[in-house]
Amino acid sequence: MPKGAPFETPAADTVEIFAIIPNGRFIVIGPLGVKVMNETSHVSASAAQIQPHPVKENIELLRIKEVCELTKLSKATIWNKLNHNSKYYDSSFPKQVNLSKKAVAWYKQDVLHWIEGLRHEKNNNQAVQ
Numbered sequence: 001m002p003k004g005a006p007f008e009t010p011a012a013d014t015v016e017i018f019a020i021i022p023n024g025r026f027i028v029i030g031p032l033g034v035k036v037m038n039e040t041s042h043v044s045a046s047a048a049q050i051q052p053h054p055v056k057e058n059i060e061l062l063r064i065k066e067v068c069e070l071t072k073l074s075k076a077t078i079w080n081k082l083n084h085n086s087k088y089y090d091s092s093f094p095k096q097v098n099l100s101k102k103a104v105a106w107y108k109q110d111v112l113h114w115i116e117g118l119r120h121e122k123n124n125n126q127a128v129q
Contacts, residue, residue, distance in 0.1 A: 061097065061105035070111055092117060 094110035
């Protein structure tokens with residue numbers, strides 16, 4: 001698909017809303033690929049024809065700023081936790097999801113589970129002492 005071309009969908013039954021992300025945006029998966037859209041984006045199918053894919057839990061993606069706010073870590077610390085070559089590398093830290101070549105996000109549930117794991121680790125360490 002040429003850069004800047006509209007995201008056209010030839011058949012409404014092949015379009016799924018994969019995830020809702022902050023600021024009213026959502027990820028649409030269609031026959032021509034994946035597209036991050038907002039409420040005003042044009043899709044050739046009507047809103048009534050686009051049915052969300054049923055999921056068991058609410059999938060929400062966070063951008064780096066929201067991950068920083070949730071974890072209280074700086075951007076540099078987060079990137080160091082993900083860098084295998086860093087002395088601060090943390091294999092338990094949630095891995096990012098590529099939205100495009102330059103945009104990444106994290107699953108909110110993964111970040112919350114990581115935070116919860118820190119709490120349990122702290123409680124276990126205090127119980128041993």
